[in-house]
Amino acid sequence: MAPQSSKFLQNYGFDLVLGSIAAFYVFMAPYTKVEESFNVQAMHDILYHQHHLENYDHLEFPGVVPRTFIGALIVSILASPVILAMNLLHLPKIYSLLQVIRLVLGCIILLTLRFFRIQVRNKFGHQVEAFFVILTALQFHLLFYCTRPLPNILSLGLVNLAYGYSLKGSFYAALKCLIFATIVFRCDMLLLLGPLGLQLLLTKSISLWESLKCGISTALLCIGLTTLVDTIMWKKLVWPEFEVLWFNSVLNRSSEWGTHSFHWYFTSALPAPCLQHILSLGVFLDRRILSYILPVFLFVLLYSKLPHKELRFIISSVPIFNLSAAIAANRIYNNRKKSLWKLLYFCLLGLLLISLGCTIITFMASYNNYPSGYGLKHLHQIGHSTNDTDEQWVHIDPSQILIEEFRWRNFTFLITEHSNIEGFKCLFAINGFSKIHLQSGLPPISLVEEPKVFILGNIKSEYVITRNWPGCS
Numbered sequence: 001m002a003p004q005s006s007k008f009l010q011n012y013g014f015d016l017v018l019g020s021i022a023a024f025y026v027f028m029a030p031y032t033k034v035e036e037s038f039n040v041q042a043m044h045d046i047l048y049h050q051h052h053l054e055n056y057d058h059l060e061f062p063g064v065v066p067r068t069f070i071g072a073l074i075v076s077i078l079a080s081p082v083i084l085a086m087n088l089l090h091l092p093k094i095y096s097l098l099q100v101i102r103l104v105l106g107c108i109i110l111l112t113l114r115f116f117r118i119q120v121r122n123k124f125g126h127q128v129e130a131f132f133v134i135l136t137a138l139q140f141h142l143l144f145y146c147t148r149p150l151p152n153i154l155s156l157g158l159v160n161l162a163y164g165y166s167l168k169g170s171f172y173a174a175l176k177c178l179i180f181a182t183i184v185f186r187c188d189m190l191l192l193l194g195p196l197g198l199q200l201l202l203t204k205s206i207s208l209w210e211s212l213k214c215g216i217s218t219a220l221l222c223i224g225l226t227t228l229v230d231t232i233m234w235k236k237l238v239w240p241e242f243e244v245l246w247f248n249s250v251l252n253r254s255s256e257w258g259t260h261s262f263h264w265y266f267t268s269a270l271p272a273p274c275l276q277h278i279l280s281l282g283v284f285l286d287r288r289i290l291s292y293i294l295p296v297f298l299f300v301l302l303y304s305k306l307p308h309k310e311l312r313f314i315i316s317s318v319p320i321f322n323l324s325a326a327i328a329a330n331r332i333y334n335n336r337k338k339s340l341w342k343l344l345y346f347c348l349l350g351l352l353l354i355s356l357g358c359t360i361i362t363f364m365a366s367y368n369n370y371p372s373g374y375g376l377k378h379l380h381q382i383g384h385s386t387n388d389t390d391e392q393w394v395h396i397d398p399s400q401i402l403i404e405e406f407r408w409r410n411f412t413f414l415i416t417e418h419s420n421i422e423g424f425k426c427l428f429a430i431n432g433f434s435k436i437h438l439q440s441g442l443p444p445i446s447l448v449e450e451p452k453v454f455i456l457g458n459i460k461s462e463y464v465i466t467r468n469w470p471g472c473s
Helices: 002-028 034-048 070-088 093-124 126-138 141-145 151-168 171-185 187-202 208-234 240-250 253-257 264-269 275-279 287-303 311-334 339-367 371-385 403-407
Strands: 394-396 413-416 424-438 445-458
Touching: 002 093, 002 126, 002 141, 002 339, 034 070, 034 093, 070 093, 070 171, 070 208, 093 126, 093 151, 093 311, 126 141, 126 311, 126 339, 141 151, 141 311, 141 339, 151 171, 151 187, 151 287, 151 311, 171 187, 171 208, 171 240, 187 208, 187 240, 187 287, 187 311, 208 240, 264 287, 287 311, 311 339, 339 424, 339 445, 371 394, 371 413, 371 424, 371 445
Parallel strands: 394 413
Antiparallel strands: 413 445, 424 445
16 A cells, blocks of 8 residues: 555655645635736636526627637636536626636646656756755745636646657647747747747757647637637637737737836846746756757747736746756755855755745735735625625726716625725725835745725615724824
């Protein structure tokens, strides 16, 4: 029995470690942001409305640009047996949406990361694989994001496969994965596909004619698939990622959501999840990694030209940067008994501890970064504690409020960023993460919270006026 368990841990131990951390993030921070709303709602509609498309949310609230249903369909199909069991047990629907589908998505992404990791082991050895897992586990963003139903994460799974196929030497398979990711999930993966394809052509790893045949045939199949599926779901002829490309790149409308400086990805975004990328001197310690990291570096560099920047846009670069760091860490570890390398070894240990500290701080900030979710949960708890059976309407305002809208809508509660709205009284406030404060003494860092959302009650509602509320002062 012991040898079997030992063999199981040898084969799947790393997966259990990474999966446990990702699951911990799911249960501790179950709520989602507005950019995740389309896929969350799409999965809900697929699981609960099924073929009744007229009840689907996106037809009434389409969003700024259409998104593909293919990712939502895949995750929903895989999650459906668990959802069916939960429905038979009469468990709350919110658990299926905020936990089960995210856990299923996380399993998909981590399985693709496992494929990449196995190719790392085959090419660079077991120790490099171990350091890759350590670095990934000690970082926050990759494992936190891997369960988030974002188009970036859906494409990350295919990018992981592409990285793995590249290490394996199956270059055409890698190109097919990136083409699928580009056409179906994230058009910006073209910025990774281009440099990688060009490098493979220049190094004669692929031929021009075969790559054209492979690229054109795969692209046509992917366009046909996404157009077929999404035309049915959106009830109009549509290729979602083409519209996203036009909106973000041609019209450059994405800058309306904020801008950052050209160097932001290199000076702020990447060091945040990957402090150990200081160890990217792996490029200089093992020349084999250069051909893999160069296209990814160019991907981040090209993406830097777009004014609107978010870490999730370049999250697919993290596995390769981690591989480079793992190679450097492995080289330092193997030479740790030599005088010069001993200093680097202590620096390595220090960086790992710093990364762990940064991950803890970032997790605590993220835990307190979903005030609307906690506000809605608090309202549910109040409703259950009073055994009230009357139907109450809650409006969650994602951005700016149109005051006139609420003069004719009979909402009982509003969850909003504004503390004063005509016809409503402020019942209580929910604090959220504001900033990090450095202080003398222990701990040296504290998280500053401030009111982020306010729960307002309709002054005409008997439910509101007959109860005592904490207030917002």
